[in-house]
Amino acid sequence: MAVSIPPKLQQAAVVQDPGPNYTISLCEDSPITSPGPNEALVKLTCSGICHSEVRAVRGWGVYNPIIGHEGVGVVVAVGSDVSSTLMGERVGFKWLYNACQECSVCRKGFFHHCSKQQNVGRHVPGTLQQYSIADARFLTTIPSGLSDVVVAPLLCAGLTMAGALAHVDGELQAGDWIVISGSGGGLGHLGVQIASRVKKYRVIAIDSGREKRDLSLSSGAEVFLDFQNEDVAKRVLELTEEGAHATIVVPGTKEALQMAPSLVRNLGHIICVGLPKNDIELPISATLCAARGLTIRGSSVGSEAQMTDLLQLAVEGVITPAVEVFSFSDTPELIRKIEKDEVLGRAVVKIP
Ligand SMILES: [Zn+2]
Ligand SMILES: [Zn+2]
Incomplete structure (x- = not known):
């Protein structure tokens, strides 16, 4: 797949004044950074909007001004320690950005319950922007046979329920x-x-x-x-x-x-x-x-093995996310609707 050189600035949805009077503005000059050694730069095509973003906009914790943690896109640059075979791959962002990989919880494979984990849209900028940095070790590779907008809700909503039911x-x-x-x-x-x-x-x-x-x-x-x-x-x-x-x-x-x-x-x-x-x-x-x-x-999200199984179930047509697709500029309005529980199934925005 041909991969073009990413620009220096991009469009992003930015949360300001988290709390009761928060706003979300669409900016066009958010910086695009280069991937570090274990990282990849991903050109996003869409992002699901999770109900838990209410926590971020309402200020019930410290979050990144750029939220979103259900993103799908294509790898356009990789860091020095990442295999170049990842270039051009279709990948998914989840809530888990990375984990320490050393604690007792990580050693059991439960990276998503690591006390030192970092999260997308919390510790690092999220997926409501055109380009996002991922820790390549924790990216999900997306199988063929599923559209990007159908994959997005599986990355947090679907995985969370798969993880909960596994208990x-x-x-x-x-x-x-x-x-x-x-x-x-x-x-x-x-x-x-x-x-x-x-x-x-x-x-x-x-x-x-x-x-x-x-x-x-x-x-x-x-x-x-x-x-x-x-x-x-x-x-x-x-x-x-x-x-x-x-x-x-x-x-x-x-x-x-x-x-x-x-x-x-x-x-x-x-x-x-x-x-x-x-x-x-x-x-x-x-x-x-x-x-x-x-x-x-x-229960919080789920494991990479559960993610792989869930994507396969979607490929087979067993799991069929109900998705409504919106334009990127609808993001502020969608978050308001999610706060009021007015969204049916999953809202996914197309990234420009
Ligand atoms: Zn979520
Ligand atoms: Zn850990």
């Missing part, structure tokens, strides 16, 4: 019940697909509104419950007799976390994925947790 491999069996809240969003609908189509669980999807209902059911949910106008806990108990075997809490809300223990049976599994404001703690009775033998588990 109950060996605990649940085909035919067991799992409740996925936030089922019509970017993560949720992919979680429903993996749970129903790959793991063969019976899925109860929770979200609100007709469009999210339709997406949840077409993704493989057996039942959809609208939390705005149904007694969800009562309905789950009726459907499952004792409660579900597990639930994945996708929304970063206190209400969703609060409801989780009432959705599962004794010895059930609660997997926390959503990222609420930092001062929101798990609202669960310690006594009930002990008496009922519940397992509560946190």
